[in-house]
Structures are given as structure tokens and as C-alpha cells.
Amino acid sequence: MKRRSFLAATAIAALTTGFTPAIVAAQDTTSIDVAIVSDPVTLDPARMASFFELAVQYNIFEPLLHTTPDLTIEPGLASYEMPDETTYVLTLKDGLTFHDGTALDAEAVKANLDRYLDPNTGSPRGSELGPLESIEVTGPLEITLKLSDPYAPFLQVLANRAGMIASPTAIQELGEDFATQAVGAGPYKVVSWTKNSELTLAAFDGYWRGKPDVDQVIFRPIPDETARINNLRSGTVHLVDGVAPQFVPQVEGDDSLTLKESPGLGFNAFSFNTTAAPFDNADVRRAFSMAVDPQVIVQAAYFGAASPSLGAIPPSIGWAYDDTLEAPRADPEGARQMLAEAGIDTPVSVEITVTNSPIYVRIAQILQAQANEAGFDVSINQIDSTSLITVLRERTSDLTMSPWSGRSDPDGNMFNYFTIDGPNNFPGWENGEVDRLLKDARIETDEAARAKLYSEAQKIIADEAPLLFLVFPQTLQASISDLDWIQWPDGAFRLQFAKMK
Amino acid sequence: MHDIRTERQIVAQQILGRLISLIPILFGVSIVVFLLVRLVPGDPVVSLLGMEATPEAIAALRLRYALDDPWIVQYFTWLGNLFAGDFGRSIQSGREVSSLLTSALLPTLWLSLAATIISLAIAIPMGVVAATRRDTAADAMASLLSLFGLSMPSFWIGVLLILLFAIHLPILPASGYVPPSDDFGLFLWHLVLPAITLGTALAAAIMRMTRSTMLEVLQTDYVRTARAKGLPRRKVIWTHAFRNAQIPIITLIGIQFGQVLGGVVITETIFSWPGIGKLTVDAIFARDYPVVQGAVLVTAGLFVFINLVTDIIYTVVDPRLRLS
Numbered sequence: 001m002k003r004r005s006f007l008a009a010t011a012i013a014a015l016t017t018g019f020t021p022a023i024v025a026a027q028d029t030t031s032i033d034v035a036i037v038s039d040p041v042t043l044d045p046a047r048m049a050s051f052f053e054l055a056v057q058y059n060i061f062e063p064l065l066h067t068t069p070d071l072t073i074e075p076g077l078a079s080y081e082m083p084d085e086t087t088y089v090l091t092l093k094d095g096l097t098f099h100d101g102t103a104l105d106a107e108a109v110k111a112n113l114d115r116y117l118d119p120n121t122g123s124p125r126g127s128e129l130g131p132l133e134s135i136e137v138t139g140p141l142e143i144t145l146k147l148s149d150p151y152a153p154f155l156q157v158l159a160n161r162a163g164m165i166a167s168p169t170a171i172q173e174l175g176e177d178f179a180t181q182a183v184g185a186g187p188y189k190v191v192s193w194t195k196n197s198e199l200t201l202a203a204f205d206g207y208w209r210g211k212p213d214v215d216q217v218i219f220r221p222i223p224d225e226t227a228r229i230n231n232l233r234s235g236t237v238h239l240v241d242g243v244a245p246q247f248v249p250q251v252e253g254d255d256s257l258t259l260k261e262s263p264g265l266g267f268n269a270f271s272f273n274t275t276a277a278p279f280d281n282a283d284v285r286r287a288f289s290m291a292v293d294p295q296v297i298v299q300a301a302y303f304g305a306a307s308p309s310l311g312a313i314p315p316s317i318g319w320a321y322d323d324t325l326e327a328p329r330a331d332p333e334g335a336r337q338m339l340a341e342a343g344i345d346t347p348v349s350v351e352i353t354v355t356n357s358p359i360y361v362r363i364a365q366i367l368q369a370q371a372n373e374a375g376f377d378v379s380i381n382q383i384d385s386t387s388l389i390t391v392l393r394e395r396t397s398d399l400t401m402s403p404w405s406g407r408s409d410p411d412g413n414m415f416n417y418f419t420i421d422g423p424n425n426f427p428g429w430e431n432g433e434v435d436r437l438l439k440d441a442r443i444e445t446d447e448a449a450r451a452k453l454y455s456e457a458q459k460i461i462a463d464e465a466p467l468l469f470l471v472f473p474q475t476l477q478a479s480i481s482d483l484d485w486i487q488w489p490d491g492a493f494r495l496q497f498a499k500m501k
Numbered sequence: 502m503h504d505i506r507t508e509r510q511i512v513a514q515q516i517l518g519r520l521i522s523l524i525p526i527l528f529g530v531s532i533v534v535f536l537l538v539r540l541v542p543g544d545p546v547v548s549l550l551g552m553e554a555t556p557e558a559i560a561a562l563r564l565r566y567a568l569d570d571p572w573i574v575q576y577f578t579w580l581g582n583l584f585a586g587d588f589g590r591s592i593q594s595g596r597e598v599s600s601l602l603t604s605a606l607l608p609t610l611w612l613s614l615a616a617t618i619i620s621l622a623i624a625i626p627m628g629v630v631a632a633t634r635r636d637t638a639a640d641a642m643a644s645l646l647s648l649f650g651l652s653m654p655s656f657w658i659g660v661l662l663i664l665l666f667a668i669h670l671p672i673l674p675a676s677g678y679v680p681p682s683d684d685f686g687l688f689l690w691h692l693v694l695p696a697i698t699l700g701t702a703l704a705a706a707i708m709r710m711t712r713s714t715m716l717e718v719l720q721t722d723y724v725r726t727a728r729a730k731g732l733p734r735r736k737v738i739w740t741h742a743f744r745n746a747q748i749p750i751i752t753l754i755g756i757q758f759g760q761v762l763g764g765v766v767i768t769e770t771i772f773s774w775p776g777i778g779k780l781t782v783d784a785i786f787a788r789d790y791p792v793v794q795g796a797v798l799v800t801a802g803l804f805v806f807i808n809l810v811t812d813i814i815y816t817v818v819d820p821r822l823r824l825s
Contacts, residue, residue: 227676386548386786386788389547
């Protein structure tokens with residue numbers, strides 16, 4: 001209510017002076033409005049499965065460990081020790097509480113991890129926690145986690161959704177309503193959430209890093225990319241997720257706005273269906289990939305806000321990124337020749353499936369034009385995003401978009417896609433060597449050795465082309481210049497680090 | 502005295518009859534929407550889990566939401582709960598469908614009402630002027646404006662209005678919704694742009710209808726008689742002619758209002774207005790069965806209700822219809 005009446009006052013001020021104050025600040029309280037692409041589906045970390053919770057999740061829930069913007073692991077709620085390769089001992093900070101006052105102790109952590117692993121929860125966290133075998137409370141603030149095998153990405157996993165700890169009291173008492181009234185130990189607590197309208201958070205006094213500088217945060221879903229930017233320019237919102245690349249010049253040209261861009265964690269690729277003609281033949285896949293010029297996609301679909309990719313590990317994961325990968329591209333003549341040498345009759349009919357969002361339709365049209373030049377006959381099939389998963393899993397199309405938001409550990413971009421039984425092996429590609437390399441990379445704990453394993457796997461993947469890699473999209477976000485905040489490559493907002501200048 | 506009683510009874514009977522006819526209609530709608538959402542390819546659980554769906558997680562959640570039960574069992578469970586006033590819970594968000602619907606219906610109702618009022622305020626005077634000054638510059642202007650209104654898509658008008666009134670002349674908010682109970686002034690402030698956007702499109706059709714029915718009525722004998730009697734022009738137009746032109750206009754407004762309820766999704770999206778249109782479309786994309794079912798059922802019920810209100814207004818406007 002206080003905010004409302006203050007807004008009313010600014011509204012009247014705006015009406016009379018024709019000037020909208022950029023920020024709402026009254027009696028030393030600061031409040032910012034954040035435009036996000038879509039309303040979160042759920043606030044229960046056990047249920048989060050979409051992109052759309054990313055923007056809000058770290059503000060409500062604090063993971064056990066913390067990732068810095070350059071993806072280094074630091075202690076968060078807990079510090080960690082590794083007595084051996086399969087044992088992790090977490091020690092919680094003393095005196096931690098959740099938003100509802102419940103103590104955040106070893107029992108609470110165990111209750112959360114147990115819940116993630118419980119098959120009845122049906123949580124995607126179960127598979128993220130990988131070979132986690134036992135969770136033991138070894139002290140009031142100490143938890144010992146034992147794995148069945150070494151699992152290199154484990155620390156990154158504990159710094160992500162699977163490490164988020166929610167109040168066990170609230171989970172119990174709220175039941176189904178926990179998904180909308182989430183209670184965590186993050187910098188902000190949930191005040192109210194009106195579907196498709198606003199999610200209001202208030203700074204949490206008991207946050208372990210200290211109460212955040214910005215007292216109130218209101219997340220507002222604004223799905224239309226033009227509307228998001230317009231809202232920022234008009235001062236209705238102060239921070240915007242998902243800036244569409246075509247607006248970059250506009251935002252950069254405005255002194256009152258700040259644009260932040262960083263290489264993202266994900267990739268944009270298309271899955272070949274390697275289980276049926278024509279793409280069961282690696283030469284046909286190579287030819288298609290050879291015909292495509294990712295640079296055109298970077299320019300025409302991303303307006304420069306992306307970089308061409310030949311593999312799944314982006315430059316943001318510096319230690320594992322391989323800039324020596326090679327695969328022939330932008331050569332329709334060579335592609336035509338390759339098809340001829342392989343004895344393939346042209347034109348080769350190919351169906352590309354994309355969701356009906358403008359950028360993907362544009363990409364599909366570029367692919368169509370380029371591949372047709374090399375002797376393919378491409379048709380484009382547009383579907384809605386829910387059907388996409390089904391098309392990918394049932395492999396009902398020849399070439400289907402399969403973008404990935406990315407993970408801070410390369411395992412998250414590789415294992416599920418390229419191991420034979422990987423849940424995201426949409427191409428249905430079976431390569432024993434890559435399967436072994438990726439499994440080895442999971443249990444190898446030495447970073448340099450892991451990087452080498454990933455490089456070897458990526459070389460085979462680039463040659464065999466089960467996926468058509470196109471680009472690594474950048475994370476683009478913008479704010480009013482008066483707001484000081486830090487961008488993470490995953491695009492998730494962590495507003496405990498934000499303050500007004 | 503006696504006459505009025507019978508009239509009232511007839512009206513009451515008509516209302517009662519309409520209310521009873523709601524039951525089979527809603528029953529039919531419930532079957533159709535239940536089947537339709539399930540016939541659309543896609544699965545609510547797969548949609549919920551997205552790229553992270555593992556077969557085990559899918560199985561666990563399908564069991565939890567009883568999606569593996571035969572459809573007939575699912576239908577009657579849902580129907581039985583409906584009778585107990587329970588719309589179920591959203592599969593996606595875990596929210597109660599009834600609370601999702603109430604929180605989405607009100608914004609849409611306000612927006613539709615405001616848009617209708619704006620459209621009437623523009624369309625009726627314009628239509629009447631165009632008809633009474635047929636073939637003049639005013640008529641041509643009105644026709645041109647309505648053509649403009651009909652052909653401009655609302656997403657375009659909406660964006661244009663935002664650019665003008667929220668960015669260049671920053672006097673109105675670019676988006677958002679404030680419930681009237683929180684702050685009525687702010688509520689109105691946020692309502693202006695979306696209501697104008699939606700109202701412009703509605704006004705065009707109502708203006709055309711007003712013009713053509715007025716033209717018709719103005720040529721009837723009784724209007725000529727009224728003119729011949731020497732009644733003031735204003736009185737002839739508004740008291741004699743316009744009264745009789747109202748029925749088709751009211752019909753059109755009734756139909757449009759019903760369509761607006763289901764069709765505001767574009768305006769709602771541009772202005773981030775948390776209405777029923779956006780709720781329904783999102784739920785369809787997510788295959789969130791309970792939400793789609795509840796939203797369609799309530800929208801259908803409202804549509805029938807609006808038709809009923811339209812019919813009652815007829816009898817108020819035109820006493821002849823009370824006896825038919």
C-alpha cells in the first residue's frame with residue numbers, strides 16, 4: 001500500500017510536470033521493477049524446470065554454494081571440504097534462518113536433498129544430483145554427502161537449483177501452496193504473487209550477507225520484446241531481462257540506460273534425426289552443416305549478439321572452451337560435391353521444425369536458403385513450444401531446433417546430449433567413444449584433464465555432426481543507468497548485489 | 502397494475518428459462534473442452550518438466566495428477582469436484598484454478614467495460630451524425646475514421662500509444678495493472694491506454710452499425726410524420742429515431758462484449774494486463790488441462806450471461822419485445 005500511494009504521488013507529479021522519476025524511492029526505501037520475459041511457472045525449487053524461473057530463483061533461494069560471474073565456486077550458506085573424491089562435507093554458517101524464522105541447520109539441508117531425490121517428488125533435481133548416494137547429518141551444522149562415483153560437476157550442481165534450500169516447515173505447512181508462497185533463505189522473501197502481473201519481494205533482514213540494498217523488488221512479466229524495452233525507456237521498469245538483439249543500438253544510444261552483455265552458457269543448435277534417412281548418413285549431415293554459414297545467422301537473426309559455434313561448450317566456460325575446433329562451413333559447392341561423392345540423389349528432402357517465434361522462423365529460413373543451394377529441398381514446419389519436446393523425443397522431424405540454456409559446468413552441456421542414454425540425446429546418436437569420454441570427464445576431477453576429454457569428444461562430435469551447431473547467444477540485459485548491478489552469464493538476476501547509485 | 506405484474510412475470514420467466522438453458526450449454530461446453538484439450542498433441546507433464554524430463558519424473562507426475570486414469574474417470578472426477586465448487590489445481594503452478602480465474606476475470610471485465618464505454622462514447626455520436634448528415638464531409642470523415650479503426654490491428658495501435666504517451670510524453674504508464682481496491686486512481690491511470698486500444702477497434706464496428714440502422718429508421722414514415730409535425734430536429738433524431746435504432750446496436754454490443762472477453766489476449770499481452778485471455782492462452786500452450794477447462798467454462802458461462810443481459814435490455818428498450 002505504501003508503494004501504491006507513493007506511486008500515485010509520483011504519478012501526479014509526472015502528470016503535472018510531464019516528467020517521470022526514474023526510480024521510486026520514499027523514506028529511504030528503494031524499490032525496483034524488473035521486467036522479465038515470462039511469469040515463473042513455479043517457485044518450488046523441486047519443480048523448477050523452465051528458463052522462466054532463472055530470473056527470480058536466486059533472489060528467493062540461496063544455494064549451498066555460490067558461483068561468481070566467472071563461474072568460480074565460493075562458499076555460500078555452507079563451506080565444503082572433500083576428504084576424498086566421493087565425499088563432500090558441508091559446514092553451514094552458524095545462526096542461519098529461513099524467511100519464516102525456521103533454523104537452517106543440517107537437518108533442514110538433509111530434508112531438502114531427500115525431497116529432491118524422492119522419486120515421488122518427480123523432481124528434475126534427482127538426476128542433477130547424479131550419483132549422490134547418502135546424506136548424513138554429522139553435526140548440527142555439518143552434512144556429509146557420499147557419492148557412488150566421483151562426479152566432477154557436483155559443486156556446480158550444489159551452487160545451482162539442486163543446492164537451493166527451502167524451509168522444511170513451510171514445505172510441510174503450505175503443501176501445494178508452497179509453489180506460490182515459497183519460503184527460502186535468499187536475499188528476498190515473497191510478499192505476494194499475482195499470476196501474470198507481479199511478483200513482489202521484500203528484502204530479508206536475516207540474509208547471511210546482510211540485508212540487501214534495494215528494499216523491494218517487483219518482477220513483472222512482459223512477454224513482448226518491444227513492450228519490455230518501451231517499459232524501460234518510459235521508466236515504468238528499471239531492469240530488463242531478455243533484450244532482443246535488434247534493440248541493442250537503441251539502448252546503447254540512450255544515456256539514461258545501461259546495456260550489459262556477456263557470453264551466455266548455452267548454445268543454439270538443431271538436432272539431426274540420425275535414426276532415419278536422410279540424416280542417418282553422416283555424410284548427409286556433414287554436407288548440410290557445410291552448406292550453412294553461421295555468420296549469416298549471427299548477423300541476420302542475432303544482429304551480432306552471438307558468436308558462431310562448432311560445439312556445445314561456450315567461451316564463457318573458459319577452461320573447457322576449445323577454440324581449435326574445426327568443421328567446414330559456408331561452402332555450398334563443397335556440400336553439393338560431398339553429397340555427389342556419397343552417391344546421394346539430389347534434391348534431398350528435409351523438414352526443419354522450429355517453434356513459431358520470430359527469431360527461430362528467421363533462422364529456419366536462413367537454413368532453408370543456404371541448404372537449398374547445396375542440393376537440399378528444405379520445408380519448414382512451425383509448432384508451439386510444448387509440442388517441441390515431443391517432436392524431439394519422438395524424432396518425427398529431420399532437423400529440429402534444440403536450444404539449450406546451458407550450465408556452468410561443461411558436463412551440463414555435454415553429458416545429457418551426447419551419451420547414448422542421455423535424456424537429451426534427441427539425435428538418437430550412438431557413439432561409444434564419445435559416451436566413454438563424457439563418462440570419464442564426469443569422474444575426472446583434474447580440470448586440465450577434463451578439458452582434454454571434452455576436447456576429444458567435441459572433435460568427434462564436430463566431425464560426425466549429430467547436432468547442427470549454429471551460435472552461442474549472448475546474454476543481453478539492460479537497466480536504467482542509476483542502478484548498479486552485476487550480470488551473470490546464465491542471465492539469472494542476483495539482486496542482493498544491486499544498489500542504487 | 503395487473504398488466505405490470507404480468508409483464509414482470511413474463512420477464513422473470515424469460516430470465517428463469519435462460520438460466521435453466523445455461524445448464525445443458527455448460528454441460529456441453531464442459532465435455533467439448535475436456536475432450537479438446539486432451540486431443541491436442543502434447544502432455545502437461547512433459548510441458549512442466551521441459552528439457553529436464555526424465556521418464557521416471559514423467560511417470561511420477563502423471564501418477565500424481567491422475568493423468569493415466571481413463572478419460573471418462575478423469576471427466577467425472579473433475580465434474581464431481583466442480584459441483585462441490587472445486588475447479589482443481591493448475592498442473593503448472595500448483596495454484597487453485599478458482600483463484601487464478603477470479604484474479605484474471607476482474608481485470609478483463611474492467612478492461613472490457615472501459616473499452617465498451619469508450620467505444621460507445623465515440624461511436625454513437627459519430628454514427629448518428631454520419632447518418633443525419635449523410636453524404637456530407639462529416640459523414641465521409643466518420644466513415645474514414647471507422648475504416649481506419651477497423652483496419653488498424655490492436656497490437657499496432659497499442660505500441661503506438663505507448664510510444665506516444667509513455668515514452669515521448671511520459672504521462673501514462675506503458676503497462677501494468679493495479680486492482681481498483683488497492684488504489685482507484687492508479688487503477689484508472691493504468692487502464693487508459695489498454696482501454697483506448699481495445700475501444701478503438703470496437704468503436705469502428707458500432708459506428709458503422711449505428712449509421713446504417715439510423716439511415717434506415719430516418720426513412721420510415723413515422724419519422725417523416727414527426728418531422729412534418731414540426732418537432733425540433735434534435736428531438737426527432739434522439740427521441741424518435743435513435744430509440745428504434747438501438748436494438749441492432751445493442752445486439753452488436755452484446756456480441757462484441759462477449760468476443761472481447763475471449764479476444765483481449767493481444768491487448769492484454771502488450772500491456773501486461775493479467776486477464777483471462779492471457780491466462781487461457783498460456784494454459785493452452787502449457788497443456789494445463791484444469792486451467793483451460795475452468796477458464797473456457799467460465800468464459801462460456803459469462804458469454805451466455807451477457808446474452809441474457811442483452812435480452813433483458815431489449816425488453817427495457819422496446820416494450821413490444823416483452824410480449825413476444
